[in-house]
Amino acid sequence: MKLSLRRDGRIVRSGAVLAAAALVLSGCGGSDDEASDGEGYGDVTVQLSWIKNAEFAGEFFADTNGYYTDAGFGDVTLNPGPGAIETLVASGEADFGLSNAIATAQLIDSEDAPLKIVGTKFQKNPFTILSLADGGNILTPEDLVGKTIGVQAGGNETLFDALLEVNGIDPADVTKVPVEYDPSPLIDGEVDGFLAYLTNESITVEFDGYDVANLPFADNGLPFVAESVIVNERTIEENPEMIKDFLRAEILGWKDALADPDEAARLAVEEYGADLDLSMDKELEQARIQAGLIVTPDVESNGLFTISDTLIEENLATLAAAGVDIEADDLFDLSLLTELLEEEPELAELPDDIELPTS
């Protein structure tokens, strides 16, 4: 029964895709004219940190509701991750990237990457060590000792090493094994813990019928911002208006996403992530949980994407503990966002009816 419903859904969905494609095709002439006005920024690429699920609901809204177009952008390519986000932005392959403070700071520190964070979506990072309640049941950093933890090579490895570092755990006491992003090694019992997102794998595994345990990085000595907008310093120098216009579109998109989680999930499941076979329940849950990472008391008073001075201090302390010495000015450049919010103060207002998870 369930299967046939899904089948039907698919047919409707592919019909919708066809219709959308027809619209795009017929609309081609029009958008070409607009692009040739010379006013716009042309096509840009945004490197996402993950596959196109509800994590990027705001970007989907910005695209669907034309906020990118209004801001003067041509085609906005939302490039799915995971990938070497910093490298892509530093080398000019992508114009904007969504990464986190630790990964970006580490690259600025070690490779002199010409990058800056100009705003952030998640005030609290969603990284967690996910385990099964009747398996590893890892609830405190000390529980990591003697366990086998699956960690994805790359930025996540840096984060995991930092987690051990700030909690004074000897890396020799924990077995770190390489995994990719599929949590089945956890379910198979091959690893005791698995580096994951609270807003993603954690929900997926729970919805598969397992009792999960989480060790959120943010609550265990590693508070830092994530899903942060990173840009190349070249863009800041040469095209600061483009960054402001991009941030405006992002803020508008995320206001819509926070106000309407149902539509946020629908955009992910049926449109942008249609070929990913996402589950509506899971995406809805993700949209609900991540609202709590995006909207904090600071954001309620300062606006979306802002990073308060206290939060910057907290980030730097985390970074220092993780062994990355960096000054605030070398990592963050929030001047453009501040300018934008001074010019258009209404952008800083949040929609009234945001449902925040009670935690």
Next chain:
Amino acid sequence: MSSTLTTGEKPVKARTGLAILRSLATTTLTMVLVLAVVLGLWVAGLAIWDVDEFVGKGPADVWAYLVSDPDAAENREGMGGLLAQTLEDATIGFVVGMLAAIGFAMLIVRFKAVESAVMPVAMVFRSVPLVALAPIIILLAGRGALTVAIISGVVVLFPALVTTVFGLRSVSPQMRDVVTVYGGSEGAVLRKAAFPSALPSLFAAIRISVPGAITGALLAEWLATGKGMGSAIVSASRNGRINETWSLVVIVTVASVVLYLVAQLVESAVLARYGKNAGKA
């Protein structure tokens, strides 16, 4: 093989010594040439495709990372440990893969039926990407030496098997007849006639297998063990440690070329010992 001498009347020892010397000279020259070509392609490639300098590091950057930077000694030490691990893993894969290939090849030549049993399986292992097989192999064999042996061995096995079977079958009917006439069994044919005439093919298999074993070891390290260069390259590139990435790639490439040439050296020494016809594959 070009290194084989045609002067059949010289004593075997002198012939062998000369062949090795000659081969050593050719090998060194080849090495220098290969490195020059690779360096040229590297620099030209970066220039032609106008790669952004943040990702497109050149030979000078790698030199700095490994030799002239203040941290160079530390960097080299790190890489040395990684390389040792990878060579160890590659050796496991090479030995397991080659032994399996030779064993199966003998069975295939001896018993026709084995071929139709072994070949399809070997083919499946070869054509299904190891990235896709890895989770199953890890689940069955864990993340230790056994998995390294399987993953790296599989990369070595198929080309080595095909080449070795071809070699063993290349024994001439006359040779076979001589052994049979003197009352030798099928096994004796294999031992006395087929193996010597299979030597060139066997060495060709070894030469292909050396870089293959390294590739296999890198794969196993990336997907299963998380140690050695295979894991370090992925980690460095995903973390944007670009100089480190390039340096790791350079070291693995040089190691692979050097080992290939060493295999070639051994080959010409052995083939020279077996006489002029042995080298003519």
